[in-house]
Amino acid sequence: EADIYQTPRYLVIGTGKKITLECSQTMGHDKMYWYQQDPGMELHLIHYSYGVNSTEKGDLSSESTVSRIRTEHFPLTLESARPSHTSQYLCASSALGGGNTEAFFGQGTRLTVV
Amino acid sequence: AQKVTQAQTEISVVEKEDVTLDCVYETRDTTYYLFWYKQPPSGELVFLIRRNSFDEQNEISGRYSWNFQKSTSSFNFTITASQVVDSAVYFCALTFTDKLSFGAGTTVTVRA
Numbered sequence: 174e175a176d177i178y179q180t181p182r183y184l185v186i187g188t189g190k191k192i193t194l195e196c197s198q199t200m201g202h203d204k205m206y207w208y209q210q211d212p213g214m215e216l217h218l219i220h221y222s223y224g225v226n227s228t229e230k231g232d233l234s235s236e237s238t239v240s241r242i243r244t245e246h247f248p249l250t251l252e253s254a255r256p257s258h259t260s261q262y263l264c265a266s267s268a269l270g271g272g273n274t275e276a277f278f279g280q281g282t283r284l285t286v287v
Numbered sequence: 288a289q290k291v292t293q294a295q296t297e298i299s300v301v302e303k304e305d306v307t308l309d310c311v312y313e314t315r316d317t318t319y320y321l322f323w324y325k326q327p328p329s330g331e332l333v334f335l336i337r338r339n340s341f342d343e344q345n346e347i348s349g350r351y352s353w354n355f356q357k358s359t360s361s362f363n364f365t366i367t368a369s370q371v372v373d374s375a376v377y378f379c380a381l382t383f384t385d386k387l388s389f390g391a392g393t394t395v396t397v398r399a
Contacts (some may be wrong), residue, residue: 174325182319182330208389213380214392215291215389215390215391215392216378216387216389218387218388221386231386232388259329261330263330263331263332265332272298273320273337273339275322275334276332276334276338278324278331278332278333279331279336280329280330280331281331282331283330283348285288
């Protein structure tokens with residue numbers, strides 16, 4: 174059973190607000206990821222991290238930022254939310270490996286910006 | 288660049304029918320890994336199966352089986368004797384290092 178948690182599950186917020194989506198895992202995984210998923214669409218990697226103080230941008234350009242101060246915590250921040258940020262955001266983690274280790278996913282945060 | 292294509296957008300079957308999901312991938316890497324994930328209505332993606340590029344042996348695990356053919360870059364997935372609980376979105380994914388590239392997903396609906 175995966176131990177990766179995202180809060181909040183649902184968030185409706187006004188344009189221009191700053192928001193932080195939380196993601197925590199208790200599996201001691203070094204690698205963590207943020208994916209953006211629109212309805213009926215594939216998942217797009219927007220950020221990833223290989224460990225503490227490591228953050229990289231993913232394949233899809235995003236106005237969000239991330240930080241990795243602790244192994245278990247990988248929050249995503251939007252400084253000024255816009256309606257175009259409305260989407261589902263999925264956090265994942267995996268153990269170190271050569272690409273053959275599966276990723277464990279949280280339940281996602283469904284963000285709506287009005 | 289890596290790309291995963293799932294041509295089937297939606298599949299609807301009656302319980303106990305078999306369901307086969309198609310996945311075609313593109314990669315320039317010689318070493319890579321292929322995955323199938325399931326996303327139930329609750330939202331989280333659940334890992335189902337994994338195959339590396341050097342192992343084309345097809346396997347069966349319970350009601351799940353997969354057919355990996357490197358020559359056609361395909362990694363198809365079959366659910367045998369489908370059940371209502373199998374209703375979900377299924378994603379095929381490809382990775383070389385650690386960046387998973389996902390297909391667009393196939394929505395499977397199993398009717399009682």
